Amino acid sequence: MPSNTKVEVRRSPRRRRTVSAYRDGDTTVVLVPATFSRAEEKRWVDQMLRKLEAKEGRRRPGDRELRERAVELAERYLDGGRLPDSVRWVDNQNTRWGSCTPDTGTIRISRRVAGMPSWVVDYVLLHELAHLYIPHHGRDFWDLVRRYPKAERARGYLEGYSAGSRSEGCAHAAEDDDLGEDEVALEE
Structure with missing residues (x-):
């Protein structure tokens, strides 16, 4: 992940099982269920950041x-x-x-x-x-x-x-x- 990227985690009481992430300028927003423990949140945030990087890497030409x-x-x-x-x-x-x-x-x-x-x-x-x-x-x-x-x-x-x-x-x-x-x- 680029060093200038900030991560914002948003907990939602409506979310039950889904996690999603997107870029908003220089901030990465990760949406997680409010019921997640801090350990689950960290694991999912790390996983979603890796997925976003992989997706963007495929999109960005060298x-x-x-x-x-x-x-x-x-x-x-x-x-x-x-x-x-x-x-x-x-x-x-x-x-x-x-x-x-x-x-x-x-x-x-x-x-x-x-x-x-x-x-x-x-x-x-x-x-x-x-x-x-x-x-x-x-x-x-x-x-x-x-x-x-x-x-x-x-x-x-x-x-x-x-x-x-x-x-x-x-x-x-x-x-x-x-x-x-x-x-x-x-x-x-």
């Missing part, structure tokens, strides 16, 4: 799959003229969804995006791929990004996710996100 997807998107929406040299997940971007260094063709995507819907991951990738062509956020840049049919929907999703995180008192450490002057990032 760096190789992420690069392959980036290449597919570049070819489909950006005519494949500029392909990234490197695309990888990173753990140190807490206020950015992704970043790009156009000079080296390097794209980094925050691991926080990994659990989001695939069309949102695709948008973040396409946004960073567009920086390989245009390093700033001018009109030409946004014209490229809008080639992705779900661009506005994905931007709305990310904005809503950010607003929800802030409203729950989620703090982000900007010092973790140092970028060089030749790097461009998609920020929250």
